[in-house]
Amino acid sequence: MIQITQNSTNLMGFPFSNLDQNCQDGKKLAKVPFNFGKCKVCKDKATGIHYGIPSCEGCKGFFKRSVEKNEKYVCYFGFKCEITPKQRKRCKFCRWKACLAAGMSFEGIKMGRIPKIEKERARFSIDSSSNENDDDDTPREDASPPINSDSSNSQMVSPVYYSNTNSTDREPQIDTQEQNISFNFFESSSNFFNFQSILDSDLEKNRLIFTILRDRCYQLYIQYTEKYEKQYEKALRVINKIEGSLVNESIPKKVLWENFLKETFDHSKSLYAYAKQLPGFDTLCSDDFLKIINSNIFIMFGLRTHKLFIDGEHYLIHPNNVQFNRNNMYKTIGIDLTNRVLYYHAKLSSLNLTNQEISLLVPFMLTSTKSDFVDPDNIKYMNEYFKQALTYEFSLNKRTSSFISQLAQYLSFTVEINDMAMNLKYVDS
């Protein structure tokens, strides 16, 4: 359980220089409000220790509202908005991140007065923060003009760790019973998703890293599935008979094949661009990067389009508006592969994965690729981070061990599906 203690860094760095203001000359002077310095989130005047850190009333309230209402935010300006008293309202996403980065937490709440010893200790640590640039309140130029303020789509990043605000239930519960779950794919012996490893590691330290990984991956995932999100909405309209069926019977096999190639080509191109932006992927040399991409073309296509598999049917719409339904799949990629794909997706959708989970599965799967890489250690290292971020995400969503072993089993299908798809050839018949 994460706890902010007296020794915690959250209490370091207060400007306690005016501690004795009220008892100067042995007289009781009029009350001077204690100087808590600047808000660690936005640099405004701090009014006290709120949720573990010196912060202003605004950020205090913002943090509270965010957690209470399980607000979901998204940044439209590039994830690095400056949080100042003037600009803090502009981007909730970055403000929320700043709150976390500064150490705001419900675990850190403390009622009553701060013990003298604690104040003394904090006083000693002033010098550690005195080199902070205190004298510059001018709001820095914000290089994030409000482009694309279309926030109508509701896909946003969840800023909240806690699934609810029930006080006993805030912390992600990691069931120690579930510590030896192996994630058996790619190699039967690999011990993926060992819960113990996350328990052993310093969760408090890594929590922020996981959150940033998660948010970044999620933003990218949403961006690169936008096209399919529209198709999904259309599929729902078709299923609910709001729109007529998409199926255009008797499409020539050759046309279907060309559609398939075009779709695959477009997907590969955007997968390349997508993966380039994933955290850590810029550290891969181009050989390794390409190897990873090429080994995962169809696995990634499956993850990107997973929502288009509904009740055993496929609602992908190819570039020339032809639905790649079961029948057209048969004709294009063969009965065996079609059945495998549909079976895999039926299983996958039974797990009701969240978008956050899928978006972390993407880099996790990519870095799980087995091949002879130039720098295998780097890939292994990245894989470890994504694995832990994913495990953390699972624990937040209260996923059970059977969920994880099922997911592992279903994902293991993808290797063969991918290989089969890569080896497809057009045969005229």
Place this chain on the structure above:
DNA sequence: ATAGCCTTGAAG
């Protein structure tokens, strides 16, 4: 929705 002010209750 935000943020300043006020009340409440915990804790030294």
Place this chain on the structure above:
DNA sequence: CTTCAAGGCTAT
């Protein structure tokens, strides 16, 4: 008792 942060209230 006092001090303090959380949470409520309410004018913007």
